[in-house]
Amino acid sequence: AQKVTQAQTEISVVEKEDVTLDCVYETRDTTYYLFWYKQPPSGELVFLIRRNSFDEQNEISGRYSWNFQKSTSSFNFTITASQVVDSAVYFCALSEWMVSGRETSGSRLTFGEGTQLTVNP
């Protein structure tokens, strides 16, 4: 069975600090995708990034960067120069394909328990 662990339940930082959110996963699949979502107080899960298991290149998008290490089954997320608007719950997720007959019918996401990030002014 797939499993995603986000060991940090809550993190509190002061604005402009860098912060890293950890994510460790377990899967028997050789092909899989990893995701990060942000959930602000409004409730909607906002898609941030997906990563294919064959692509271990790190990615940077503005103040966000992701470090994918297959050898340690980790997919960590770093926010540089954090801002108050970054305050939210962040979820790491692992997907597997759902197959119905010969066709792919969608994906099943396994989520971690989330990390509540609070950025104080």
Add this chain to the structure above:
Amino acid sequence: ETGVTQTPRHLVMGMTNKKSLKCEQHLGHNAMYWYKQSAKKPLELMFVYSLEERVENNSVPSRFSPECPNSSHLFLHLHTLQPEDSALYLCASSQRAGGTSTDTQYFGPGTRLTVL
């Protein structure tokens, strides 16, 4: 409207009421999902529909009844709920891509349900 919308955003109901949650996606996707998010618990997948056909029912009690009349709309009919069913119910949609393509799920804002 764009993306995934859900109505109502908030719902309070008694245990004997019958209500429905509505989800609509404007992304041209072929798969739709219902998730339950309770306090202190990971998101739980409830139902998956692909091309209006239910492909997953994750051991959800029968007091939750999904309906997918077309690929853009998804409903969750509720009846005789329990207080422990109070949660945020999230709808998502995806392209149902196959092969090596990604299948990213996009979420709506959720319906916060309180059962008294």
